[in-house]
Amino acid sequence: MSIRVAIAGPRGKMGAEAVHTVMKHDKMELVAVLDYKEVGATLAELDMFPASYTAPIFTDMHELVEVTAPDVLVDLTNPHAVYQHTKESLNLSVRPVIGTTGFTDAQLEELSALAKEKELGCIIAPNFAIGAILMMKFAKEAAKYLPDVEIIEMHHDQKLDAPSGTAVKTAQMIQEVRSQKAQGHPEEKETLEGARGADFDGMRIHSVRLPGLVAHQQVLFGGDGQLLTIRHDSLNRNSFMSGVAFCVEEVMKMDQLVYGLENII
Numbered sequence: 059m060s061i062r063v064a065i066a067g068p069r070g071k072m073g074a075e076a077v078h079t080v081m082k083h084d085k086m087e088l089v090a091v092l093d094y095k096e097v098g099a100t101l102a103e104l105d106m107f108p109a110s111y112t113a114p115i116f117t118d119m120h121e122l123v124e125v126t127a128p129d130v131l132v133d134l135t136n137p138h139a140v141y142q143h144t145k146e147s148l149n150l151s152v153r154p155v156i157g158t159t160g161f162t163d164a165q166l167e168e169l170s171a172l173a174k175e176k177e178l179g180c181i182i183a184p185n186f187a188i189g190a191i192l193m194m195k196f197a198k199e200a201a202k203y204l205p206d207v208e209i210i211e212m213h214h215d216q217k218l219d220a221p222s223g224t225a226v227k228t229a230q231m232i233q234e235v236r237s238q239k240a241q242g243h244p245e246e247k248e249t250l251e252g253a254r255g256a257d258f259d260g261m262r263i264h265s266v267r268l269p270g271l272v273a274h275q276q277v278l279f280g281g282d283g284q285l286l287t288i289r290h291d292s293l294n295r296n297s298f299m300s301g302v303a304f305c306v307e308e309v310m311k312m313d314q315l316v317y318g319l320e321n322i323i
């Protein structure tokens with residue numbers, strides 16, 4: 059039986075790719091999409107999709123669920139909308155697969171408790187690309203031996219959140235194994251605010267935003283007379299799509315929230 063999928067943010071860069079991915083998948087059916095404004099009755103009315111894409115467009119999640127009964131909601135919207143979408147989806151017994159970044163720790167905790175209470179699978183994946191997951195796992199391993207680390211994440215200039223969800227997740231994974239330390243000179247002073255980047259438990263995170271970039275990250279480790287750089291580049295958004303499809307299938311087998319694909323691959 060096919061998995062009934064709804065996608066929030068279908069006109070976005072990621073959402074549009076996800077629409078094509080689900081439409082091409084032989085075990086999935088795109089039953090609806092969620093937009094935030096009236097843009098037509100079905101995807102076929104939008105210039106960007108072919109006439110065969112007949113999934114209806116809703117602006118209200120309750121109505122979407124009532125009319126089309128999806129199993130999974132894939133959210134690729136923005137940091138302002140995603141928390142509410144995830145909560146509503148769980149409350150309506152639809153399993154969320156969330157690619158949107160920008161959650162606070164408190165929001166993640168609350169959603170985790172809600173998923174547990176509802177006994178529903180929920181995946182929050184700051185990065186769907188397998189190479190990025192490996193980069194984070196390798197960085198966690200390296201940090202056991204080289205605790206001086208700085209993260210440089212580089213994204214396109216339309217990105218709303220900084221640092222990226224991937225950079226935060228990388229820092230959290232490193233934090234699990236790294237003995238706490240403040241890096242750099244104890245008396246260092248910024249003569250221009252922000253010059254040393256964001257401070258995550260003593261680690262520094264630097265965010266670059268430029269047109270032409272997609273999603274890139276370097277994790278730099280310094281040691282005596284040596285430097286280790288672990289780097290990942292997403293060159294297009296297709297790099298994320300096998301991860302999206304994997305999550306839609308996996309979330310159907312789960313009964314709790316998982317934050318990060320490294321926990322299920």
Ligand SMILES: NC(=O)c1ccc[n+]([C@@H]2O[C@H](COP(=O)([O-])OP(=O)(O)OC[C@H]3O[C@@H](n4cnc5c(N)ncnc54)[C@H](O)[C@@H]3O)[C@@H](O)[C@H]2O)c1
Nearest residue numbers: 067069070071072093094134135139157158159184185186
């Ligand atoms: N997890 C990953 O691997 C991964 C990869 C790329 C991007 N992202 C994240 O996915 C999100 C989307 O990225 P993008 O580059 O596609 O952005 P985008 O700006 O191109 O698309 C976002 C879309 O969401 C729509 N939207 C905004 N508010 C909405 C709402 N309330 N309801 C429904 N739709 C709404 C917008 O109209 C837009 O079409 C971002 O948070 C980004 O960080 C995650």
Ligand SMILES: O=C(O)C1=N[C@H](C(=O)O)CCC1
Nearest residue numbers: 159184185217222223224273
């Ligand atoms: O394009 C974006 O925005 C991306 N966001 C994610 C993040 O914040 O880590 C993943 C990579 C692309």
